[in-house]
Amino acid sequence: MQSYRLKSGFRMFGILATTLLAGCAQMQVGGGKNPVGGSAAGSASTGAASKLEHCPRPLGTLAVEENINDPWYAVLTQQYKLPSTVPLIRLMVQQSNCFVVVDRGRAMDSMMGERGLAASGELRGSSHMGHGQMVAADYIVTPSIQFSEHTGGAQGALSAIGGSYGAILGAVAASMKSSEASTTMMLTDTRSGVQVAAAQGSAKNIDFAGGALLGQFGTGGANMGAYSQTPEGKVIAAAFLDAYNQMVQSVRNYAPQxxxxxxxxxxxxxxxxxxxxxxxxxxxxxxxxxxxxxxxxxxxxxxxxxxxxxxxxxxxxxxxxxxxxxxxxxxxxxxxxxxx
Missing domain, CATH: 1.10.101.10 (PGBD-like superfamily/PGBD)
Incomplete structure (x- = not known):
């Protein structure tokens, strides 16, 4: 009888744990897959998110500028150990073909270094590094993130289960975490300084804290620092995808004020x-x-x-x-x- 109860208990634990895992997987953004990934070259792209808006022709050139002095940037890089959002957004923008991306980041410093070499006469004459070749950015997009975290309510749902099974399941429930990110994107005309569009996006993800129980992320968890490797990274990427899609939908019907x-x-x-x-x-x-x-x-x-x-x-x-x-x-x- 004791053996039967033990087997039944573990069977119940397995069913409940599987249910928790299934529910968790269903609520992961992108089904557990990174919402923004793949590659882009010119107007061609591979591995773009199926929900990403796409334009038949670009609406202009665009540079991405994030304010590293804003509080959200410290949370992103110090608490979540995630990198700059600029590469993520630039990949998404190019895959959509709605804007042509121009670099105004670190690569710009290297480009100006090459031009400095040309001006000094150190480069070969066939290098064709002359004046009037740079492309202007018609628009600047400025991203920002608003974070919100809280523990899920699964603990209360399992409080009625007593004994050792209840303790084990209670520990599983306590490790469940609901993460939510809200993002904004501001699109500014570089010639006039007029804000031509603004959009807000959001995404939510429920997962097991730290990945320890799933064994999916290992003990490094959030320290792995990639948008495709952590729940926080995925939910932020999905929120930016949502904001960008809404911005594109708005500018398609743009009418100047x-x-x-x-x-x-x-x-x-x-x-x-x-x-x-x-x-x-x-x-x-x-x-x-x-x-x-x-x-x-x-x-x-x-x-x-x-x-x-x-x-x-x-x-x-x-x-x-x-x-x-x-x-x-x-x-x-x-x-x-x-x-x-």
Whole structure:
């Protein structure tokens, strides 16, 4: 009878432990596989995540810049022993073919070193290392991470099991950890400094703490420091994948934000007493319409709203005054109108 109870107990333990393991595997991001992996060369890629958004043609060039002085970076590198997110994000971006990646990291220093050798005359003449060859970054993407960790609730679910089996299963439950990461990506236009897109992504992973019970990660666990080797690394990679996908989905339908009078010329929320001199101040589109009407160039209603009539009047004024003909109320046009 005692032998039967022992066998039954271990059979029950095996069923429950298997159930725990199965539940854990089902909730691992990417089914336990690294969500971001593979390779990319030009527009071709191999091993890209099946859920990664893809574009038929790039939307521009892009550089990835992370702020190593932010608190999240210290958590990433010191607590989780994970490396910079830049290579991970750059691989994902190139695999998607939505942007052409340009290097602005350590390789940039090496490139400038090569150019320094060329300028000093040390390189062969056939090296073709000349001026005007570098490609500008149209956009900068800035990543960040928000961490959240807590212990799973499996301990309470097993509290009713008594005896040695309950103690063993309780230890297993206590070692279960739920990790969650929330990430953000900011996309900024390098020429204007305008933020053109922002996205937030998240992912969650339940695993056994340290990997000791699974024997999957060994005693090194989080110290292995790779996004494909730890639960923390996988969940962060999945959260960035989620954020990037949402950003791509948004920019596919991108429509620029427009401000009456043009961006950076003072806006429509003018502060009382703000100067209208210098490079634009609070000179509004309505002010420009009034001046253009006085000059006989604008005949429509003065409403401060952009339109074809306003654009045509501004273009005519710009052409007559030797300015760049853009049809937009830029700083040079404002100064010229104020001088009349």
């Amino acid at each position: 427009r401000v009456a009078g043009g961006l950076g010329t003072g806006g429509v929320l003018a502060v009382d007493g703000a100067s209208k001199q210098g490079t634009g101040g609070s000179y509004s589109l309505a002010d420009a319409q009034r001046k253009l009407a006085e000059l006989g160039l604008y005949t429509s209603k003065v409403d401060g709203l952009p339109g074809p009539g306003t654009s045509h009047a501004i273009s005519t004024f710009q052409q007559a005054n030797g300015l760049s003909v853009t049809g937009q109320l830029d700083a040079a046009t404002v100064n010229a109108l104020q001088a009349r």
